[in-house]
Amino acid sequence: MSLGDLQQLTMLAVTRLEADAYGAAIREELLRVAGRRVSVPTVWVTLVRLEEHGFVESTEAPRDKGRRGRARRVFRLTPAGWNALDEARVSMARMWDGVVQP
Amino acid sequence: MSLGDLQQLTMLAVTRLEADAYGAAIREELLRVAGRRVSVPTVWVTLVRLEEHGFVESTEAPRDKGRRGRARRVFRLTPAGWNALDEARVSMARMWDGVVQP
DNA sequence: CCTAAATATTGACATTGTCGATATTTAATG
DNA sequence: CATTAAATATCGACAATGTCAATATTTAGG
DSSP: OOOOHHHHHHHHHHHHHGGGOSHHHHHHHIIIIIOOOOOHHHHHHHHHHHHHTTSEEEEEOOOOTTOOSSOOEEEEEOHHHHHHHHHHHHHHHHHHTTOOOO | OOOOHHHHHHHHHHHHHGGGOSHHHHHHHIIIIIOOOOOHHHHHHHHHHHHHTTSEEEEEOOOOTTOOSSOOEEEEEOHHHHHHHHHHHHHHHHHHTTOOOO
């Protein structure tokens, strides 16, 4: 089982955002840091599938006073998620090793 | 348009192998360096799709004497391929930057 | 209450990842 | 020289991932 590229980027955004890792924020982080522009549903279904695989888990965030709308669902990586993500990183790094761009 | 993870690994294998970048050799390089075990058809269709996108190009290799079988088809990256590959690398690197594994 | 804001969720489809089975070409071999 | 075996490419089908327009859910504010 190997992670897709958006799955990897999404897991990294989740990690970077820590307690603020909910749908819209993850989407913004993907655009801001990776330059990857995707819709909210794209992020969402990616998170759902990662959760089905046991790579992330989620809870409803405690709602802060004065904010409208539905409660935020906050995600974080599981140990299995970390393993899978790091394996992907290592594979890619080994493949890049020694490659020089002409 | 963004590269899938196998597409990235395959392009890197092509680069590493230079004049020997044909189906079976690419498959072995993916296993040897990245630890990614895939079948020959998987590599092949990935190459075909990359070629359709203009990220790699191919020629029939001059057959060396004493080798059976069909002529090898040898692949190499196009400039557009390099650009796409490096963009993917940069996105991922920026996303990993500052992330510490617990 | 009704409206608007903030967010999650559904449903459908396109692209990529995957491989078992098959075809093509040529050297060896009887 | 017909047949077999080796080396490689290619087809056809399906599973997983990537993608978003449209819709639903929840709550603050007028």
